[in-house]
Amino acid sequence: MAEPxxxxxxxxxxxxxxLIAVYLLFAIAASSxxxxxxxxRFDEAPLxxxxxxxxxxxxxxxxxxxxxxxxxxRRVALAxxxxxxxxxxxxxxxxxxRPDLFPDETVWSGFGSGYGYIPLVLPVLGLAWLRHTRRQxxxxxx
Amino acid sequence: xxxxxxxxxxxxxxxxAVAAIVLxxxxxxxxxxxxxxxxPPDRLQLIGLAVLELLLxxxxxxxxxxxxxxxxxxxxGSFFGYLVTLVCLPPLAAVLARMEPTRWxxxxxxxVCLVTPVVVVRLQQxxxxxxx
Numbered sequence: 001m002a003e004p005x006x007x008x009x010x011x012x013x014x015x016x017x018x019l020i021a022v023y024l025l026f027a028i029a030a031s032s033x034x035x036x037x038x039x040x041r042f043d044e045a046p047l048x049x050x051x052x053x054x055x056x057x058x059x060x061x062x063x064x065x066x067x068x069x070x071x072x073x074r075r076v077a078l079a080x081x082x083x084x085x086x087x088x089x090x091x092x093x094x095x096x097x098r099p100d101l102f103p104d105e106t107v108w109s110g111f112g113s114g115y116g117y118i119p120l121v122l123p124v125l126g127l128a129w130l131r132h133t134r135r136q137x138x139x140x141x142x
Numbered sequence: 143x144x145x146x147x148x149x150x151x152x153x154x155x156x157x158x159a160v161a162a163i164v165l166x167x168x169x170x171x172x173x174x175x176x177x178x179x180x181x182p183p184d185r186l187q188l189i190g191l192a193v194l195e196l197l198l199x200x201x202x203x204x205x206x207x208x209x210x211x212x213x214x215x216x217x218x219g220s221f222f223g224y225l226v227t228l229v230c231l232p233p234l235a236a237v238l239a240r241m242e243p244t245r246w247x248x249x250x251x252x253x254v255c256l257v258t259p260v261v262v263v264r265l266q267q268x269x270x271x272x273x274x
Contacts, residue, residue, distance in 0.1 A: 013242070014242070014244060014246045015246055015249075017238060017241065017242040017246055017247070017250060018242075018246045018249045018250050018253065020238075021234075021235075021238050021250045021253060021254065022253055024234070025253075025254070025257055028227055028230075029227075032223045032227065036219045036220060036223060039219075040219055
């Protein structure tokens with residue numbers, strides 16, 4: 001079962017590729033939503049729409065970081081997943097505590113309830129995956 | 143197709159949409175079985191994605207006919223955004239599945255085929271907002 005590429009575990013193969021695919025889907029969803037909201041009705045809920053845009057950027061950069069798979073990519077992905085987790089928890093809590101600040105939904109509202117709570121699960125999976133591949137990397141000569 | 147064009151409801155509501163949703167869920171189920179059995183994406187998954195893409199392109203055609211007939215979606219921006227995203231999903235799944243010839247390729251097909259029905263439903267909702 002010795003695969004040639006298992007010598008150097010990477011973030012962009014195996015389960016990582018599935019993760020990148022889901023990140024891509026959310027990058028598309030969040031960026032098109034943010035673009036539309038900002039273009040058509042920015043004045044209604046500027047905070048919510050800017051957060052949508054931020055979420056979109058984070059998803060795109062995280063996907064690129066995971067796909068690049070080098071040390072820099074890994075660091076970028078780590079920063080993005082952390083920011084994402086903080087974002088979804090923070091915005092989720094705020095959207096419940098102060099609904100007046102969020103007259104319209106963002107990807108992260110209600111802990112991502114509008115998207116099947118996947119925005120909440122995704123950064124956790126991302127961090128777990130980075131941790132998993134780092135442990136493998138530490139064992140292999142780099 | 144003619145039935146969808148003549149009804150006053152959403153062009154994204156017809157038998158084509160139902161067929162796309164059902165097929166997408168079937169492919170998702172089959173891909174999930176493959177992933178659980180440690181199988182890479184097989185020919186059946188790729189054929190399923192191809193047929194799904196044809197159904198979605200049919201949906202675009204029906205929509206184009208409705209637009210030519212003077213009908214308009216309730217939220218044009220969202221509607222066309224979803225429509226463009228929708229036709230990109232099966233090719234995306236196929237490309238990623240080819241790049242990852244392991245069980246995780248099947249998992250990718252499963253994930254994308256679970257998202258596709260959601261986008262079809264959103265497509266229907268964004269058409270109906272104003273027109274009803």
